[in-house]
Amino acid sequence: MKFNSKVKDGILTIQVDGDLIGQEAGLDLIEHINDHISSGITNSAMDISNLRYMNSSGIGVLITSLTKFRNAGGELVLIKPSESVKKLLIITKLNSIFTIVDTEEEAIMELKNK
Template structure:
């Protein structure tokens, strides 16, 4: 799994790609999230459209990220999950916990309204 990020207008924009399997794969991502929360950024849009596969450990990474942002008084929105990831979110009922949108623009609107 690889990820990149940028900050624009007070929102951390993350792009995640590859396979999010195993806790180790997500440790760098969680550390990156922690660093930004520590610097005062509490809103994030995570583009997971290029995430091919995710297992239970990957789900744990997403939940950890969401929890960290919410505990800081912020929010994290998921952008355009692939069909396989979307099915996994539905099966696990996590689609009711995460805000899921189709575009970065929609994510920004959601986050600005929080």
């Protein structure tokens, strides 16, 4: 798994690519999120459209990320999950916990309206 990020208008946007499997895969991402929360960034849009596969550890990384942002008084919005990831979110009923949108613009609007 690889990720890139940028901060614009106080919102951290993260692009995740590859497979999110195993604890190690998500540790760098969680550390990256912690660094931004420590610097005052409390809202994030995570583009998972290029995330091919995710297992239970990957789900844990998403839940941990969401929890960290919410505990900081912010929110995490997921952008355009792939079909396989979308099915996994539905099966685990996490689609009712996460805000899921189709575009980065929608995510930014959602976060600005919180």
